[in-house]
Amino acid sequence: MDIIADLGSLAFGSRLKRMSEIGMQSVQDVYVLYGVDFETKDFPLFYYLSQKGEASIMEISEVLKVTHPAVIQTAKGLEKKGLIISKKSAEDARKRNLKLSKKGKNLLPKLEKIWTEIKALNNSIFENQKHNILEALKEIEDVWAEKTYIERFKEFHRIG
Amino acid sequence: MDIIADLGSLAFGSRLKRMSEIGMQSVQDVYVLYGVDFETKDFPLFYYLSQKGEASIMEISEVLKVTHPAVIQTAKGLEKKGLIISKKSAEDARKRNLKLSKKGKNLLPKLEKIWTEIKALNNSIFENQKHNILEALKEIEDVWAEKTYIERFKEFHRIG
DNA sequence: TCAAATTGCGTAACCACTTACGTAATTGTT
DNA sequence: AACAATTACGTAAGTGGTTACGCAATTTGA
Structure with missing residues (x-):
């Protein structure tokens, strides 16, 4: 019995968090399997830079939808590992690219191979779902984006 | 554009985490709306006690699938607010119930009313989904429970 | 044109978990 | 019965994010 799952929509947040942790750890295990010194939490930043080439702290913060101190902290870790570098912007002295x-x-080709394999496995899992998780998440995100939850709550229950 | 969502299965963990935070905050807003001094993160523990009546730290830790220090910490907060109490077990002096x-x-009736309203709204959202998120999460949990991700990964890619 | 508002970044403190480790109580083995 | 193994709990330190705040650089607008 899994009380959190049984609670359904009420413990939705707690449940997502727990699954997020399991998911991140699973991917970490794959890096370990291949003996690659890379951390799952660094993936979004590292991947974005691999695509974009160069980006400022705030741009990354907005694209990845995390706060800028989080970007600074993640970047610090990747700089310490020597995987990224930074320099002041020439156009705007406030920015650090x-x-x-x-x-x-x-390291990129090795990582890309791993990412491809993970994607292949995940897709094979997701494709067999009756209710596709990626589609389901997208639908919820869209609902939340359209109107804040609390607004929707007030309307639904005729409050205010 | 949402790069995390676009990455699909690769940024699955990061995406779940972000959604978990939004979901928790949304529910918190409802407590605030009703002027109730209750925190979303305390819901699973508080709810379980309201159903079970009395439970030890380790029992709660197992049922809620969090570590025992997490239970102790959450309980500390609820005790400080005066919402729960604890006493040593009579049968087993190691246990604290x-x-x-x-x-x-x-406070319970007020909370139960709120929980009912949240449930009603969430269900109305979920029912309109083409791909139901609760079903989708359940399917993934079952896949993960059946075999660890890394085992599945090795088999899928014929490694080891 | 220059003062006010805004923007970009950095740091500090906090948050809700986790892992690691220690101690006391109980249970199992012989 | 005694002692080794296990179990329950507590605390400390670490993690990966957050909010709050301050400063310097840029942009706005009267």
């Missing part, structure tokens, strides 16, 4: 280092670029 | 206090029981 991040990009992959040589070492980061060298 | 938690249960709702008078104040906690008094």
